[in-house]
Amino acid sequence: MTERPLDVVGIGNAIVDVLAQSDEAFLAAKGLAKGSMTLIESEVADRIYAAMGAGVECSGGSAANTMVGVASLGGRAAFLGKVKNDQLGEVFMHDIRAVGVEFTTPPTTRGAGTARCLIMVTPDGQRTMATYLGAAVEFSEADVVSGTISSAAYTYLEGYLFDKPSAKAAFRKAVDLAHESDGKVALTLSDSFCVDRHRDDFLALIDHGVDVLFANEAEIKALYRTRTFDEALQAMRGRNLIAALTRSEAGSVIVKGEDIHVVEATKVARVVDTTGAGDLYASGFLHGLARGMTLAASARLAGFCAAEAIGHFGARPQGNLAKLAAGAGMT
Amino acid sequence: MTERPLDVVGIGNAIVDVLAQSDEAFLAAKGLAKGSMTLIESEVADRIYAAMGAGVECSGGSAANTMVGVASLGGRAAFLGKVKNDQLGEVFMHDIRAVGVEFTTPPTTRGAGTARCLIMVTPDGQRTMATYLGAAVEFSEADVVSGTISSAAYTYLEGYLFDKPSAKAAFRKAVDLAHESDGKVALTLSDSFCVDRHRDDFLALIDHGVDVLFANEAEIKALYRTRTFDEALQAMRGRNLIAALTRSEAGSVIVKGEDIHVVEATKVARVVDTTGAGDLYASGFLHGLARGMTLAASARLAGFCAAEAIGHFGARPQGNLAKLAAGAGMT
Numbered sequence: 001m002t003e004r005p006l007d008v009v010g011i012g013n014a015i016v017d018v019l020a021q022s023d024e025a026f027l028a029a030k031g032l033a034k035g036s037m038t039l040i041e042s043e044v045a046d047r048i049y050a051a052m053g054a055g056v057e058c059s060g061g062s063a064a065n066t067m068v069g070v071a072s073l074g075g076r077a078a079f080l081g082k083v084k085n086d087q088l089g090e091v092f093m094h095d096i097r098a099v100g101v102e103f104t105t106p107p108t109t110r111g112a113g114t115a116r117c118l119i120m121v122t123p124d125g126q127r128t129m130a131t132y133l134g135a136a137v138e139f140s141e142a143d144v145v146s147g148t149i150s151s152a153a154y155t156y157l158e159g160y161l162f163d164k165p166s167a168k169a170a171f172r173k174a175v176d177l178a179h180e181s182d183g184k185v186a187l188t189l190s191d192s193f194c195v196d197r198h199r200d201d202f203l204a205l206i207d208h209g210v211d212v213l214f215a216n217e218a219e220i221k222a223l224y225r226t227r228t229f230d231e232a233l234q235a236m237r238g239r240n241l242i243a244a245l246t247r248s249e250a251g252s253v254i255v256k257g258e259d260i261h262v263v264e265a266t267k268v269a270r271v272v273d274t275t276g277a278g279d280l281y282a283s284g285f286l287h288g289l290a291r292g293m294t295l296a297a298s299a300r301l302a303g304f305c306a307a308e309a310i311g312h313f314g315a316r317p318q319g320n321l322a323k324l325a326a327g328a329g330m331t
Numbered sequence: 332m333t334e335r336p337l338d339v340v341g342i343g344n345a346i347v348d349v350l351a352q353s354d355e356a357f358l359a360a361k362g363l364a365k366g367s368m369t370l371i372e373s374e375v376a377d378r379i380y381a382a383m384g385a386g387v388e389c390s391g392g393s394a395a396n397t398m399v400g401v402a403s404l405g406g407r408a409a410f411l412g413k414v415k416n417d418q419l420g421e422v423f424m425h426d427i428r429a430v431g432v433e434f435t436t437p438p439t440t441r442g443a444g445t446a447r448c449l450i451m452v453t454p455d456g457q458r459t460m461a462t463y464l465g466a467a468v469e470f471s472e473a474d475v476v477s478g479t480i481s482s483a484a485y486t487y488l489e490g491y492l493f494d495k496p497s498a499k500a501a502f503r504k505a506v507d508l509a510h511e512s513d514g515k516v517a518l519t520l521s522d523s524f525c526v527d528r529h530r531d532d533f534l535a536l537i538d539h540g541v542d543v544l545f546a547n548e549a550e551i552k553a554l555y556r557t558r559t560f561d562e563a564l565q566a567m568r569g570r571n572l573i574a575a576l577t578r579s580e581a582g583s584v585i586v587k588g589e590d591i592h593v594v595e596a597t598k599v600a601r602v603v604d605t606t607g608a609g610d611l612y613a614s615g616f617l618h619g620l621a622r623g624m625t626l627a628a629s630a631r632l633a634g635f636c637a638a639e640a641i642g643h644f645g646a647r648p649q650g651n652l653a654k655l656a657a658g659a660g661m662t
Contacts, residue, residue: 052429056388057389094383
């Protein structure tokens with residue numbers, strides 16, 4: 001692959017996160033499955049927000065967080081996603097551009113407001129999310145800018161976008177544009193419930209041309225309907241793609257054809273909030289691949305970035321990942 | 332004083348904070364005096380925000396933070412201040428009510444948006460603020476609800492509000508209402524530049540009927556135009572009010588008539604961000620007074636609350652202050 005203007009372009013939901021401390025009783029009362037993401041309508045969002053504790057707002061969105069991580073690692077990243085031209089949309093655009101991610105998707109000027117993700121963090125550091133997609137559902141094929149896709153080494157797709165029919169068409173267009181320009185396509189399954197909802201579409205997209213697949217244990221088991229992680233792992237072997245399978249504190253397993261790497265997790269002094277751990281894992285892995293690092297070295301860098309996210313409240317890196325990773329001998 | 336439905340009602344600017352890491356060169360380039368608060372217009376706010384790093388949004392406002400601290404200590408608090416009915420206004424109203432502070436001031440429905448304070452935190456933990464007041468300037472005498480003032484043991488006034496002529500009238504009304512119902516009036520000078528701007532009005536208000544005065548070293552020196560802290564301290568002696576004079580890591584000095592207490596600061600393991608330290612100092616002191624604690628014990632509780640704010644990013648308490656203070660033997 002020749003040097004390109006962009007290392008990675010991410011496509012995903014443009015969301016502002018609202019984080020608040022919570023407990024299990026609250027999740028049960030609101031019917032939210034702990035550790036997962038539930039899509040909610042405007043009225044439900046209002047109801048949950050009214051009952052939540054005082055929060056902190058910060059820009060989020062899974063693929064957007066990943067792109068911020070790539071930029072923090074010194075990579076060249078772009079993001080495609082939809083906000084409205086309201087206050088939270090302004091916050092989202094400011095924050096992603098402030099760290100050097102290219103973001104040019106025009107905001108909508110009418111209809112629902114910028115997407116919000118209500119994140120309830122339980123004392124064990126786990127996060128449970130309720131997302132009101134708002135303006136993010138307006139993202140369509142027209143927003144998949146061919147010049148951006150063709151200038152990137154990797155096009156990274158967020159599985160959550162599969163919850164919107166118009167986004168599925170946008171994804172297929174992105175895959176085709178990437179391959180036409182000899183770029184690679186990466187996909188994250190995002191959430192096991194999301195996989196349950198769109199299993200056939202995910203399998204079809206993977207066959208259609210995914211080069212790098214990100215999934216955690218629950219997601220890969222949901223995709224192949226296996227009982228154990230090992231069964232899902234065997235299902236990935238011998239295929240013409242790279243699978244990066246994450247297992248929280250058990251580290252990650254990388255599969256490429258018959259090649260398998262089992263990589264330890266980076267130790268975390270104190271688990272504060274796991275929000276963003278998967279997102280920043282993807283940052284490290286994609287950045288490593290784009291910069292020609294080996295699979296194992298990329299997975300170690302990925303785990304290092306995930307650990308940074310776990311050590312603080314919020315999904316985006318607080319430190320300069322490039323410096324931190326260099327200091328730790330990761331790059 | 333008989334038991335009242337409210338311990339404290341605060342009157343101040345209803346603001347959403349935008350916090351971002353920064354450095355001294357940035358402050359110099361933007362013409363901002365380190366450690367102080369500068370009032371800015373809409374266009375300047377846009378320019379500074381565009382140049383700032385990625386941020387975190389959380390509800391703020393000095394007196395509002397203080398009321399949140401009182402509620403976190405288990406006190407009964409209310410707040411009067413003005414937001415617009417926009418997204419940031421919704422965030423402000425949610426957060427202050429979520430911790431149990433009564434907030435009923437009707438939002439404006441037209442004109443400028445909810446106030447924003449751009450807070451640049453330098454590596455030494457100092458915060459420099461640029462505030463766009465927006466809808467907060469609409470606060471007027473009509474918003475000083477007599478029933479709320481008369482039901483509170485203390486009415487707490489934020490000096491920053493002096494930057495708006497209509498708010499000065501509102502302050503005088505609040506002082507008169509409080510005294511008519513045998514309530515006490517507390518005032519914070521807020522900022523030395525604010526004192527420079529409105530020195531005569533502050534002196535007149537203090538004479539008109541302030542029972543508890545909060546000021547840091549720079550503010551009290553600005554008020555009495557003295558060269559040293561000790562000269563200002565002597566100017567406070569023999570007066571018919573309580574002065575709580577804060578000195579950062581040197582603790583605080585309480586003056587009441589001829590009575591003087593010098594109270595050590597609570598040790599802070601690591602200074603993360605001093606935003607909110609003064610605000611939460613006032614929470615602890617007012618809560619202590621309202622609950623009949625001695626001056627010295629109230630000052631120690633105040634210092635304890637300030638230390639909690641300094642240990643994390645953001646102005647409002649992250650823990651339950653009532654539990655933390657009880658655990659530390661402060662209450």
